[in-house]
Amino acid sequence: MTAVNRLVIFDCDGTLVDSQHMIVGTMHDTFEELGLPVLDDAAVRNIVGLSLVEAMAALLPEAESAFHEMAAEKYKANFYKRRVEQAAGPDPLYKGILDILESLNDDGYLLGVATGNSMRGLERVLEEHSIGKHFVTLQTADGHPSKPHPSMVQTAIAEAGSDADAAVMVGDTSFDMMMAHNARCGGIGVDWGYHHTDELEGAGAAHVVSSSYDIPAVVKGLIG
Template identity: 55%
Template sequence: MIRLAIFDCDGTLVDSQHNICRAVEEAFDGARLVPPPRPAIRNIVGLSLVEAMRILLPGADNAQHQALADDYKAAFFRLRSTGAMAEEPLYDGMIDTLETLRANGWALGVATGKSDRGLAHVLTHHGIIDWFMTLQTADRHPSKPHPSMIETAMADAGALAADTVMIGDTSFDMAMARAAGTRAIGVAWGYHPADELIAAGADVIVADVAGLAHAVEAP
């Protein structure tokens, strides 16, 4: 039996809100649009970029949403390549949690709205990319909450839905887990409040990283 723990990245493994907000603001500035307030930007973290832009600018057409998504990617790459971005730190205690799960026989995966390049950069920077046997990103899947990322991760690992848990900080993660038929663990240190996670289908909310491994192991 393969037990699979799938993690969201932004707001779950790493705190990336500063960089995401700044890249959105630059994309809107470049299009001569008023940037959304930061709480609104944090609320779309986890979605694929075009879907995020649809929510942030609902009156625009598909072409403008795509253009803003492209501008976001260009801004993010430019800010990173010039050293203007802060590093995306792992949340305190996350290394210990991942090591505990691996030692207890869990296979690890990631399902994220990041691109392949962005996810690889973060995991490589923290020296943990080889700890994950399956990496699913927005480059190859519909936006969350579509279950495609989880379904592909389970196929990669050879895991059943009953033996898989999705761990995330947004309602999109919880709804994705429900759509895939897996357990859903919400984390309280990310970007959506606990009541939204519960409403979207979280089985449990974990208050801090120290309690996460126990929640994953719980039946």
């Protein structure tokens, strides 16, 4: 019997890169431009991980779907403005991320990304930090339903020649953990991102780590 590839799928924002300032600031810009009340920062952090239209629907539940779509487009334009016109630098990698990507590759694991970001945004992050070479499969909101639908994980598994028993999702939000559960694979939560440990555990995380350097050992314990 042919062995399947072992696959570790990472979320991006809040897991690989610390994008909190950029995301929260851009959402504030967008709500101000639309003449909406100022959001609490915590409310913005709670929706990170969802695709943009779904995020706007969560923040503006009484608005029509067309307004959610328009607000999502405004957000994209404001994000671009902050990134390019204001010469915002790249969001930093969290401590140890580059080391553990290299370690997992050296140990024979294939790596992927599943993010509510766009492909353009994800490719920019990978290029800024020269880490694209570590990943064999990239799944974004451009071609999938929003988390926690399992489509991104299922497609990553198929592209990598893996299966649910040999794959694990690493992420910082309850949406990541629910997506892993819906795809019938393990979930590892990280506590340095947008959702609290109790939210990650409540959403089905098998483990929650406090250091990126703990990820390889937890991965090995889950999928060998």
